[in-house]
Amino acid sequence: MLYDALIAPFVEFEFMRRALAGIVALSIGAAPIGVFLMLRRMSLVGDAMAHAILPGAALGFLVSGLNLFAMTFGGLIAGFTVALASGLVARSTETKEDSSLAAFYLISLAVGVTVVSIRGTNIDLLHVLFGNILALDDTTLLVITFNATITLMVLAAIYRPLVIECVDPLFLRTVSRAGGPAHLAFLALVVINLVNGFHALGTLLAVGLLVLPAGIAQFWTRDLSPMIAFAIGAALIAGYGGLVLSFHTKVPSGPAVILIAAVLYVGSVLFGRVGGLIQRLFPGKHLEA
């Protein structure tokens, strides 16, 4: 019974195994990035960036139809352009990064919608907006895995300056020049993971696997490394659960994954060990010291 519900779909159907492999790779790359987005108070930046990659993907689509490489490449270019432009404007003028990003992503989104509406059909638009993780072919799977690998390698390289820049940016500026490059590399990783999520979940939900697992993790630990591990775990559970849910019901796979993540999130808000609602309402007797 339980076997039929939870394991059989993956034993019987290759497309489910592919989807599972894709979502595992996606989770391992996206969740740590999401944790840093959250700690840098940039969760909504992830959302803005997801919109920013639309015109690039749309241009790729315009040039060569539903071609994966063209759309990925276009999305990366658009995302990098917006990330770099807003990062540079924020660092070289007195504008704060949130406002410069808002300006650039809106420009990008307007261009994207224009491009899609000039040529796309409604079906194309649906694919772009919601993705389809149940239809991953070999190349897509390879691209997703490659991107996740790159993410982990680059994150390992910039980990220390990234952490110090979060805690004490001024200190980092006085001891090293690594802060700027690390920040830009981090924005690049955000873009790469959004493009990754784009294939599986579409532009609207791509940011979900970055932001929700991080939001879940912060309710369970106060330490960075466990927080990253928790986030990856939450993303994996959401991914697997979403696929199972989608298989047994009519819920499309992308929203199903995010819905499961949302359930975990609400559960964490309520029952989380670190600052969850229940724990706040009923903290127990105070300690001796």
Next chain:
Amino acid sequence: MLMPPDILQFDDVTFGYDRHPAVHHLAGKIRSGALIAVVGPNGAGKSTLLRGIVGLLKPLSGTIQRHGLNPRDIAYLPQSAEIDRTFPMSVFDFVASGLWRSTGIFGGIGGKSRARIAKALGDVSLTGFENRPIGTLSGGQTQRMLFARVLLQDARMIVLDEPFNALDSKTSVDLLNLVLHWQAEGRTVLAALHDMEMVRAHFPETLLLARGLVGWGPTAQVLTDDNLATARQMCEAFDTGAAACEAATPSRAA
């Protein structure tokens, strides 16, 4: 007696923001091993000067000669509250970032470094706090932790911006003793301070600022009633229609 060499020299330096000067035409030298209090009313340009010294702010005009001292060899402690205390990080890890010069981006933290970190935490009386999240420390403990990081930076020059603000007397005394110890070790220390009694008692040299130099030299000669009155009358106005500065000479040389 042989004079110690200069570690830093200001040649008619003006620091400010957006062409508006905050410290006008400063000239003078800082000798290696000096212990200098930077004193002046709020808005006198103390923080601006310190930011200029550590290289966070470029001069609007004039130059700073560092005589081979890289700005990255200067340990700088800005006014508190600039760190994100909500970040999930332990006191140990935070303090360990002071070892950046030796570890860089990839270097590991071995047994020797761990011993140094333990000693630094001991020196600021934070032994036992290693695994506490930084967000759970009190204001005084946070300042002690920041001093521990400065200790690990092992810098030739140390620049402190109002390091004893809002601290109780025990914490102030403990941290002041560290500052005096740094000077005894031959390091050059600059500290922006408000407590004139502390300056008179412990700082041999004083730099009195009021958007320009009012006086710079032995503390007793600088902190005179006349000089302090002059500093108090400093104009805090920020004239948006100010004309370009034509002053040719430094406000006063040391």
